[in-house]
Amino acid sequence: MTQAARIDARTPLAAIQGVGPRTVDRLAHLGLHTAGELVRHLPLRHERRLAERSIAQVAAEASDEPLNVRLVGDIAKVKARPGPRAMLEATLEDGTGTVRLVWFNAGWMRGRLHPGDRGVAEGRARMRLGYLEITNPKWMAGEPQADTDGQDDLRPIYPASEEIGSAEIEAIVARVLEGVCAAMEDPLPEAYRRRRDLMPLAQAWRDIHRPANRADLERARQRLAMDELLLLQLGVMMRRSQLRSRTRAVALPLDAQVDAHIRGRIPFTLTAEQDRVVGELVQDLSREGAMNRLLQGDVGSGKTAVAAYAMLLAVSRGHQAALVAPTELLAEQHHRVLSAMLQGSQVQLRLLTGSCVGAERDAITAGLARGGVDIVVGTHAVLEGGVAFRSLAVAVIDEQHRFGVRQRAAIRQKGQGERPLVPHTLVMTATPIPRTLAITLYGDLDLSTLRGRPPGRQPVVTRVVGSEKAPEVYAYLRTRLDRGEQAYVVVPVVEESQSGLKDVARHAEFLAAGPFAGLSIETVHGRMDREDREAAMDRFRSGEAKVLVATTVIEVGVDVPNASLMVVEHADRFGLAQLHQLRGRVGRGTGRSLCVFIGDPVTPDAAERLQAIGASDDGFEIAERDLRLRGPGEVFGARQSGLAPFRVADLARDADLLRLARADAEAWIDRDPDLTAPESSLLRRKLLATHGAALGLGDVG
């Protein structure tokens, strides 16, 4: 206890009494160097501590049925048997009897057990050939921990390594926990804590390690989860408030004449859903506060027309618009669609991508700077490399799931000065994002959702088959190709490789020589230069080519209504969201489309992905399933987002807490936008340290 007073979060583990240099090394391998890091090394779970029993008691009860036991005693004998299974055998005695402890495949246990050692063995005991035996017991060297006065008597189970076990970590945590907790300051003001019934921070840290009972453990978990959620939401709200108060955008009011003019340019009547979303956008655009809106809508839901509306509104008011796509192929596609819309108008539209260089590029950038160019479509090359606009009023970022939060930051930070002008920003994604994640990742954006599909669309028929069925699949496709339909064939790799996976060139050759002999076949992949790719796409779009063999470059945005057939080879290799995106390339005309996924899954996850894609064509359902399969870190670029991951909060489990955190953060930032009130100062410091860089909050005050 005297020592506890001197320990705080920064105390090196080497300075803790009773922690020797070997142990310090082993902890270092787990990334633990200080007392604070050790306290943040959270238990994976808690187990009920077993009551200690004597060996004689257990022997009297044991039979062939294993019995969970905890036995304390001294090691009498140790016998190691080398070999492929590396067996280790020891005898434990406690004065009432003996028990045999047996470890298989446990080379790491060797050298850790010596005759005379005292400790605790836990595991499943059973009688074998007249002897009491425990196979692969948990061994905790030393005197057993004194029983606490806790009711449930829970013990923490820590992430451990082969070098250092959970019990040893538990013992060291016990030495530092009180000191670290006593020195802890609580960033949440007491009044807030009381209102939300949250336990004090120090108490939460104590209880997350050594709770008296399950109820306290859950309250501790909630408190720590709330800290994480609230901190992120405060950051996101602070960012939103800063963007609003420190920047401005040009107001783009709409009137009936402009509305009619814009609609006249769009080659179809907007659906009711599109109208509703356009209404949401128009509201935002008419104000001086910059729009920051996320538009989510399943593949083929018709997002482009909504974006076009916003861009044309900017142009009709004498300003500029930019449309940014994740791939050149998609940028080219958007450019084509907009060109068709704008045929015969005065609007100057340009395509600016990475393959656009030299004089061509210079002419476009000059046009953007002087105002001669009204709309630019491009890849993020547009965002980078110092492209300046005379007056960029609307920026649309398509297929956001390919971008991180950072790219969003990039286009918005273009403006300079006291209250710089920034564009209204519309971010679009075809990956429907479960609400909890949307709030977390894109919490600074307002959300619009486009449901349903444009009229006349029929659902895509989906089949999932093993590779032995491929000949049949191609033979059937052939009959439909002969009737005038067109097909995509997707393979995972560009070039022949060690992997044994089908590549674009060889698979195209195979099809040309066999099932699709006599049909015109084109190929497209990411490593082609723009002219070749555009030429190939043109031949496919025009119907001259019947088959397009491609990599996943066609995943986003490609829109060829007559292409109603798709085959995805090695489908087990692709992610669930990706499979759904690929399938979205067909079903764009009025005919009945077919998508065949060919794959031989070798893992349970792959099998589940294929099962899921076959079972549903609802993007929202698929996104939820993807989230469950992969976890939020992998989905939707959460990992690339640069945001600090949660340690305690779990988006599935803590959805209610998240809603609360969001509402509280919003109110908090409304009251105190930069968290400058004295009671928020600790919170503010913690917020900037945790999320400041990722959210671009570093420059605050």
Ligand code: ADP
């Ligand atoms: P996504 O949301 O995947 O970007 P698109 O904007 O590419 O979808 O639209 C998919 C297809 O639907 C395009 O061929 C587009 O021309 C067509 N489309 C969109 N809106 C309508 C509409 N209101 N009426 C008819 N066709 C539409």
Ligand code: MG
């Ligand atoms: Mg699109």
